[in-house]
Amino acid sequence: MKRRRFVGLGSGLAFTAATGGGLATAPSARAADGSTVTAPVTGAASTGVSVTPADSRYSDLISGNNQRWTSSPDKIALPRTAADVVATVQEAVTGGKRLSVCSGGHCFEDFVFNADVKININMSLMNAVTFDTAMNAFRVGAGATLLDVYEALYEGWGVTLPAGICHSVGVGGHVTGGGYGNLSRQYGLTVDHLHAVEVVVVDAAGTARSVVAARDSTDAALRDLFWAHTGGGGGSFGVVTAFWFRTPGATGAPEGLLPKAPAKIFLTLAGWPWEKVTPDGFAALVEYWGTWFETHNTAGTTAGSLYSWLMLNHRDSGSLGAVVQLDASFADAPSVLSDFLAGMDQALGLHSATTRHDGVLDSEYTSTRLMPWLRGTRYIGAISPTQLDPTTRGCHKSAHLRTRTPQRQIDAMYTHLTSTDGPSTMTGIVLSASGGRIASVSPTATAVAQRDAIMKVNFESRWYAAADDAKNVGWIREAFGAVYADTGGVPVPNSVSDGCYINYPDGDLSDPAFNTSSVAWHDLYWKQNYPRLQQVKKTWDPRDVFRHRQSVRLP
Template sequence: MRLEEDSRQIWRDNLRLNRRELVRSAAATALLGPTAAIAAKPVTKIPHKIPSVFGISDNRFDDLRRGANARWLGNDQSRITVPLSNSDAKDAVSFAVDRGLRLAARSGGHCYESFATEGIELSVNMREFKSVGFDQEFGAISVGAGCTLGETYGALFRRWGVTVPGGTCPTVGLGGHVPGGGYGALSRMHGLIIDHLAGAEILLVDRDSNIRQTVALRRDHGSSRDLWWALTGGGAGQIGLITRFLFATSDGQRTPADILPRAPENVIQSSVRWNWDDLSSSAFKRVVRAYGDWLEAHSGNSPSARSLFSQLRLQPRTAGSFEMMTQIDPDVPGAESSLAAFEQHVIQDTTAVRSARKLPWLMATIDTIAFSISDTTRRFKGKSAYLRKGFTDEQLDTLYEQLGSSNIKNPAFVAMLTSYGGKINEIHPTETATWQRNSIIKINFIVFWDNASEDNEHISNMRKLYSSLFSTSGGVPVHNEAAEGCYIGYADEDLQSKEWNKSGFTYKDLYWGGNARVLTELRTRYDPHNIFMHAQVS
């Protein structure tokens, strides 16, 4: 293949260069003596090994080139490399830099848009970076960037009984989830996953195109802490290639069982389901309004309220019903009474069907699909919004008009309202790169389908609902008293479209708010040649 032929030619050229330097050095030694020879020897770069790359003829290609969204399958001309060590990863970056290839790293592959697939010439698949252990030097638990959330939770729990408050989809990779500022079922109690990030090991390309490995640390001052800060919500796929993460809630040498939150022993998972045929317009709006009202009133310090995590999954009438899933730690004092009060507040006088079960925490987290709706075999489109308050009456009208009618024929269309706030909102917006520290609800709007011929229909329905909900602010949730922008972890290229974003605010404003300018400066500093780029870098 052309790429392999080019790589071998680079290697041969480097070997010839080294032989010439050896001849010159030997000649200098013979004529002038050893001291003069050392002084005369020019400084040359040691060539990196050529990484093992493969293309479309390899039986792994079709599987490894695609991500979780079947809309983005990658290019037939792209090449893939699977590094097994830091040295391999460094060689891969060097190879891409030397050849001017567009590079992208792949961890779990859950990017909503095409950032890690379309137009990529070399995909660096990091899935073999799965080592988990206690790093004595840094006093933190080290987790490879190729681990999925499920693998991470399992390793941390089985070894030390601890966890990190990350997302609820077990197949999402840490490599994208952490720098995106990921959140999950324990975040109201313990904060975001980046609130427990002590550091990250990363490969950078400097102004002289040299690749260097460094560890960005929270505890340091100056450039190291600046780099750490940029990785706490600035988004994946930029600045450099992360090889591992270091987790510890606070800095200091301790045992691994003490440096992260203890995982719950058990959880209660409950489901409340409403049939559309049992709901009038006013009843539907009362349910959605009550959900937001409760979260507004319970984003404070109450441990029992903070331990409650909920998703209200609004689906169209064609789905027949919609559901509220809730999880709580029963060992927190007052937790079960808080769950009962919460559900009664939302259900009120409506007709609903409730069920509940108690499960061991790890089983509930990685072996059930209670809070995960992703299907990595299907096409999908997603959008996001942070809300500081519940929906207005006008927004509730919009939700009912569009979901309560039969206009949206696809039942796999979801507006997922997820509980937020609690511990998350105790952190100042500038303490990490994640600006959104005042919200009570985070929404993931998502629709799944199978056939490319239906793309326009499903994407149009999603855009219509989203732009109508935020019509008073240009079709997007701008930062104001009611909303707090969008989530880079649910990337949405529509934010760059003047047709769908008429707010006057850029995607950077919506993702990063008051942190956007500093993030842009840091990205320019640490990636001066734009080696790690996609359509929505900071």
């Protein structure tokens, strides 16, 4: 990382955003009380766009950001209204055609783009962000990107959502899987501020219709449908057409209904050359980082609000890296941040002269800037050369950890990160902080079960050529299997690990060749919440219209 220019991660690992995928996104109806609404379809002229293979736009719409996955549907529908979505879903059901839905296109697996899909609904035209006075909440179209949301909420009302760092991620997948980002230790998960969803569903008779399900819906089935969209993942229950956001308990003017965006943030980039990293130093860094977040985990405190990503890039990339963000309004922010940064250098055994910028101590390996929040948010989403690159291929696996990383796992990480088998230089393991406000919510209050985890772990590789698939997928599989070898090659929920993240979907979890534990893939994602998700599936999608390789199964 070229620290002195405060630019990017060099050839290191791309940031990974909290994304989702599959069949969740889209439409509109009006029912502030949460009642069922049937969208008018009969006789209504479609306002959307239909793209078929003969259209010049077709090749741009048959894949997402991960170029490993493509499709060849009969058509791609780009709706503008809920009625358009209802009509397209009805067409698929009546014709017996497999359906999938794309919001931002960042699904890591083939849930959206695969050979079985005959109709794909692309939500990108339904991207408006407005304030809905009837619902007294902010309405976000399911095709909006995170940058659409950040800019509209902040510039219009000075508020924001604690969501992901990758600008082009669509809310349709991000929100339905839980959603998190640099403000989550301070304000919680994205779904902790979700108030309602508008969903196109299909009943047992095969009739498509639009419903609105809210946190406070009077009907229990609608409340369950809402709950399923607070972490149940995309692609299992229907097509989400809109989200409404309002923090529980918030009242009054719109400016007070969601978290206030920080006026300014401290944003730190750190980079340590691999040539200076010893095995002991690597272990000490990972141990220190995990211990710090395990210890500083109290919601509402400065340390409990500090957020960090630790990029353990493969040695061939040239460096390890870190990103740290902290709301500058905390009086002790400079000292808390300075201490945290100094601890990482010290753990690595890399001591150097320090300088002070905006009250924060920098070293030879760290650089901190005080920035306006929106500028910093735009910047952090753009500094990696590969993060927004739509031409890469990728493989990802995930884990939640409830404690610091055990030494045996650290040793396995080091072995694979220093291997000589030549994976892509965009390969490595990312640790992202959790805890703080996230942990203040019950593991059953939303569909997100891993509330007391202190970090997520993401094994990631990105590359460009199909010829390199086997090498890079193989590295990820071997590294992941080695780190979790004690529990059947996967992070089985226990006192240390806590399963996987549905927004980083991993098809191998369903394969007994890679998951040799006794824990099924769905329990790695949702743990004790899975049976309730199955009941929601039975109620709202009894024909299993909305499905993919790891969608919620009918009971």
